[in-house]
Amino acid sequence: MTIADKMRETEQFNDPEQxxxxxxxxxxxxxxxxxxPTTSGLTQLHPxxxxxxxxxxxxxxxxxDGRFTMN
Structure with a gap:
């Protein structure tokens, strides 16, 4: 079951948009x-x-070659 399904079950929200x-x-x-270091699990490590x-x-x-592209 997805979070969207749970939201629908409550009948408290409009149908969620993706x-x-x-x-x-x-x-x-x-x-x-x-x-x-600011966006990953590294934030939880000792300095x-x-x-x-x-x-x-x-x-x-x-x-x-020192660079990459992320989708």
Missing amino acids: WRFDGEQSYTRDQWLDLL DQPAEILDAVGGAIDSF
Whole structure:
């Protein structure tokens, strides 16, 4: 059962709408490494723990010529 189904069951809401936003965003290595700690599970780690993960992610991005595009 979906959240939309649960909403319908309550009869307290109009039928939910599904919105979709298609798009792409290109990121450089530095842009992604600046963004990653603010939007991921890294926010839950002790401050000294993300460095190893960011180094590994940076290396992966470097293998794609330092940039990638995300849908």
